[in-house]
Amino acid sequence: MADAENIRNLIVGLLVLTLLVSVYTTIVALKAYADVRGDVSQPVHVDLSGVDISKSSSTATSLVLVFPELKFAKEERDVVDAIIPTGRPGYADRIPVSYDDPVGSLNYLYKLYPEIREEVRKDTELWNRYLNLATRPVGISCEFCCGVGPVGITAEGELRCGCKHNPALHALTLALLKYTDMSDAEVVREVMRWKALFFPRPMTSLALQVAGKELSEVQALPGMVGGC
Secondary structure, eight states: OHHHHHHHHHHHHHHHHHHHHHHHHHHHHHHHHIIIIISBOOOOOOOOTTOOGGGOOSHHHHHHHHOGGGGGOOSHHHHHHHHOOOSBOTTTTTSOOOTTOHHHHHHHHHHHHHHHHHHHHTSHHHHHHHHHHHTSSSSBSOHHHHOOTTBOBOTTSOBSOOSSHHHHHHHHHHHHHHHSOOOHHHHHHHHHHHHHHHSHHHHHHHHHHHTTOOHHHHTTSOSOSSOO
């Protein structure tokens, strides 16, 4: 009887150990998946060092210039994956926003705008860089909700529309210029990703139109889709 009892206890112990190992393995696997996918966004690196964003004449041409992967898109899912991010951006430690919370991020950036604008204005070189970029028709604007087109500020840097989207996109632009070492092309790429989160239908539609096309083929496309 003692031997049978010992064998039964051994079997129960092994079953419990197996269960614990299984639970531990599952937790480790889930954590690894979260590290790669869920918390901090891990975008595929795209080399934009040779991109001259001053060649852009519309949001459409900006998409072609700063999303070279669109040239190889085979289906709608490829386009969506390229322009709509998930998780948190790598700069979230300085600019606390999340791709998974576009509404909350929109509200944060909208409130940040007056502060970050004044900070950048104090740096003449940085302010001039911002004006040189944002007054070009590269798409840093709320064109899909207010009809202002691809330029959201005046030559002096004043907002051309007061809806939340416009100051939010400009707050993001200013903050990226101030807090990161992104090039102008990389800044525009990041702004376009947020613009796709704020205006998913028109931005996806526009990206689908330019997917697989050369820059010269896109010049004739309208600078704005939709309007007020």
